[in-house]
Amino acid sequence: MSQDRRTLLKTAAVASAVPVVGLPARARAQSTTLKIGVLNDQSGVYREISGPTSTACVRQAIVDSGIAAKGVNVEVVQADHQNKPDVGATIARQWIDRDGVDVIVDVPNSAVALAVNGIVREKNKAYFNSTGGTTELTGGQCSPNTIHWTYDTYMLAKSTGGAMVKTGGDSWFFITADYAFGHDLERNTTKFVQEAGGKVLGSVKHPLQSTDFSSYLLQAQQSRAKVIGLANAGTDTINSVKQAAEFGVTRRGTKIAVLLMFINDVHSLGLNAAQGLVCTESFYWDLNDRTRAFTKRVLPSLGGNYPAMSHAGCYASVLHYLKAVADMGAAAAKASGADAVARMKAMPTDDDCFGQGSIRADGRKLHPAFLFEVKTPAESKGPWDYYKLLQTTSAEDAWRPLSEGGCSLIRT
Amino acid sequence: MIEDILFQLELGLPQVVLGLVNGAFYALLSLGLAVIFGMLNVINFAHGAQFMMGAFVAWMLLAWGGIGYWWALVLSPLIVGAFGIVIEKLLISRLYKLDHLYGLLLTFGLALIIEGVFRNQFGSSGLPYSPPESLGGPPVDLGFMFLPKYRLWVVVASLVVSLATWLVIEKTRLGAYLRAATENAALVQAFGVNVPRMVTLTYAAGVALAAFAGVLAAPIYSVNPQMGSSLIITVFAVVVIGGMGSILGSVLTGFGLGLVEGLAKVFYPEASSTVIFVIMAIVLLARPAGLFGRA
Structure with a gap:
């Protein structure tokens, strides 16, 4: 019992000492x-x-x-x-x-x-x-x-997809990463393509982290679509673009729409393979x-x-x-x-x-969302000088309207 | 009806060709695995990492030394093979007396470490590597499809190297020593053959084959640290189907399964990544030693 009381006293002493030796109350908070x-x-x-x-x-x-x-x-x-x-x-x-x-x-x-x-x-x-x-x-x-x-996938689809349709790319084939993001991106882009009067001829879904895309590219080519939409990201996109160049997909007028590409992907591809591609980012270092x-x-x-x-x-x-x-x-x-x-x-x-x-x-x-075109090796003046700005979508227009999202926070 | 068949053919034929290209990589990689398993009884899980190293060495030779593709095709396997000698001498040689499982665990660990080091150094997005001038340019028109020259070269190179390896092992004196040493190492050593050195060089040769495949792959796939790990599981399935340690079996199955996978990509794409494993399961049930293996 006496032991307990001593502990209690000690604790009380320490507790009361803190405000004295410690910081004032406001700073402590x-x-x-x-x-x-x-x-x-x-x-x-x-x-x-x-x-x-x-x-x-x-x-x-x-x-x-x-x-x-x-x-x-x-x-x-x-x-x-x-x-x-x-x-x-x-x-x-x-x-x-x-x-x-x-x-x-x-x-x-x-x-x-x-x-x-x-x-x-x-x-x-x-x-x-x-x-x-x-x-x-x-x-x-x-x-x-x-x-x-x-x-988000809506902003990418609107900026890149919308721009492609405007320049005559009215029939599409998608090569899509087989998970939530890829499906989302394909669905959103499909919507913009169809709204602009274009049509989607088909799509093929590949597992995340694939290496060989030649088969999918060939199927895309056989569909005779004017635009091959890449609804994937990271090394999957890099491999798709690289192999599309190898098979000369773009040589016969087919365009590649890279729906999501980051500057690091361009760096990895090298300007030789990436030149002329358009992509959307909301930030560029330069x-x-x-x-x-x-x-x-x-x-x-x-x-x-x-x-x-x-x-x-x-x-x-x-x-x-x-x-x-x-x-x-x-x-x-x-x-x-x-x-x-x-x-x-x-x-x-x-x-x-x-x-x-x-x-x-x-x-x-x-x-805002920015549509960029990847520079040619001749245009690039220094390290990571990769983009030229094609088009800016304002903050008001770039995103899915509040009313279309179905977010429950809005109704309450 | 006939039009239907023609249409399917038009769709399928290019995929058969592409399947052969993929099959070329499967064949080369499973060949290296088969050589190592046949002679050393080691399941070399670092094979994918060594394939990746082959591609990276080719990239380093070009970026840092200005040495082009054709030299890299020779130098990279030699450099990575030398690395294989170090690994075998320092680590793997200590495990021959133990169960297979130890070799598997060791090489698996090595693969993880090697990949980690490369990822730390070079990132995971990969590095660009262009095909040589003479194999670049517009794709070849085969009538039913356009095939890049470089892919054609991959099939040819893989076939030649596979055939050469098979000839060395089955038809030469050196190959005879090797095969004898796997049957009874002590006896072969008694005849004055330096068996440990032969085993080391065999491992180096298997690793060099992986590196050779890596250089071949560099211009097609992006050179990145995980390029081996995504292939290696499929290649192991190929080896199991062909029969562990069977040289001819691994080459034939490599090309064959490349074809099957290519066809699956047209007619049922969702199954393309699993079709090889389904075949593996069936083969294991029907012929546990593999299609070309000796029970």
């Missing part, structure tokens, strides 16, 4: 540690378009936000989901339950992106998806805890003074890679989050992911990568 988890592909087809470069961009956002000076400590953790939804879901749960992660960022591969979406909502944390493509994130499965930042300034800051920590729109989205979403944190207080942001996201939606966005923009009620980040 601000010294909360926030934890950001970068969950992406660190070893497979999407490593270059997400991977360690995304983590470096998140770190850059923390530095640029100057949040440390405001007494908020931000930690970054990263993990490899291996493009497997079950692995991604397990990591997300462990991060939140065991490691106290407050925000999950990046998450390429739509299948994994959707798995994580549900978990973050259930645990009331915040989720900024940058590299996933599916419109479901702001549609049927939209969540008050989620912001879909960089691009677009304007602000994007160049961002690239210059972040480049030393990227190990030779250049930032694509996916990486820029990781940077910009975290930067905006930290602005909201500074505004509402770290403790409040930590307590409720939904509140933090609501605050982010209430504030206009402004960053070096995407300029000024906003976040819609369904979680869709709004900014």
Whole structure:
């Protein structure tokens, strides 16, 4: 009994000592540690378009936000989901339950992106998806805890698909990656092609991470379609384009529509194989003074890679989050992911990568979409000088209208 | 009716040709595996990684040394083969007395490490490698399809190398020593043949075959660290169907299954990635030693 009382007294002494020797109450509230988890592909087809470069961009956002000076400590953790939804879901749960992660960022591969979406909502944390493509994130499965930042399949289909139809490509054949993202992209593009009076002659679905596309390309050729739409990504796209060039598919007037391509894919293909392709990104490092300034800051920590729109989205979403944190207080942001996201939606966005923009009620980040053409080797003046701008779709027109998404957050 | 058949033929024939090209890679890779398994009794799971190294060495020779495709076709197998000698001497040679499983685990681990190192160094998007000038240019018109010259060359090169390997093992004195050593190593050694060295060189030769296939693949597929791991599982199925350790079996099955897979891509594309494994299951049930294996 006396033992117990002594322990009790000691505890009371320590507890009362803290406010005296510790920081004043206000500062103490601000010294909360926030934890950001970068969950992406660190070893497979999407490593270059997400991977360690995304983590470096998140770190850059923390530095640029100057949040440390405001007494908020931000930690970054990263993990490899291996493009497997079950692995991604397990990591997300462990991060939140065991490691106290407050925000999950990046998450390429739509299948994994959707798995994580549900978990973050259930645990009331915040989720900024940058590299996933599916419109479901702001549609049927939209969540008050989620912001879909960089691009989606609707925006790609409208920008690239719409431009192709306008220049006479009115019959299509799709080579589609056989999972949520590929199906989504094919469906969205089909809609734009048909609305513009074109028709779809057929499609073939291939497993993720295929090596040989010659058979599919040949089937596409035999369909006599004017445009072969590639509804895949990463090394699958690279191999498709490379083999299309090898078989001389474009030599007889057939066009290749690469529905999703990142600058890292162009780098890997080389300008000889990639020249003349058109693709849509919402960020290009050499677009304007602000994007160049961002690239210059972040480049030393990227190990030779250049930032694509996916990486820029990781940077910009975290930067905006930290602005909201500074505004509402770290403790409040930590307590409720939904509140933090609501605050982010209430504030206009402004960053070096995407300029000024906003976040819609369904979680869709709004900014312009740029249609680029890949330069010829002669036009390219320096390293990673790959794109010329063909067309800009404004932030108002680029995205699926709020009313068409079927997001339940809108009706309430 | 006839028009229908003609249409199917028009659709199928190009796929048969493409299947042969893929079959050429299966044949070369399973040939290397068969040589190594036949002589060393080691299931070389690092074969895919060594195939990938072959492609990367070709890329390095060009990018860093300005050495072109034709030299790479010779140099890359030699360099990767030398790497194979180091691996065999340092690691694999310690496992001959143990169960197959140990060799499998060791080489599987090696494959993961090698791939990891390359991924760390070069990323996963892959690097560009163009076909040589003489095999570039417009595709050849075969009447029913246009085939890139380079793919034609792949089939020819693979056939020649497969045939040469078979001849060396079945028809030469060296091959006779090798085959004798697999039957009774102690006896062959008693005749004055340096068996451990022969085994090392055999492993190196198998690895060199993988690297050769890697160089052949470099201009077609993007040179990336995971290019081997996506092929190797199929190739193992080919080896199992052909009969573990059978040289002729692995070559014939390689081309044959390439064809089957090509046809599946037209008539039922969803099954194209599984058709080989279905055949494997059937063969294992009916002939456990494989089509050309000795029980």
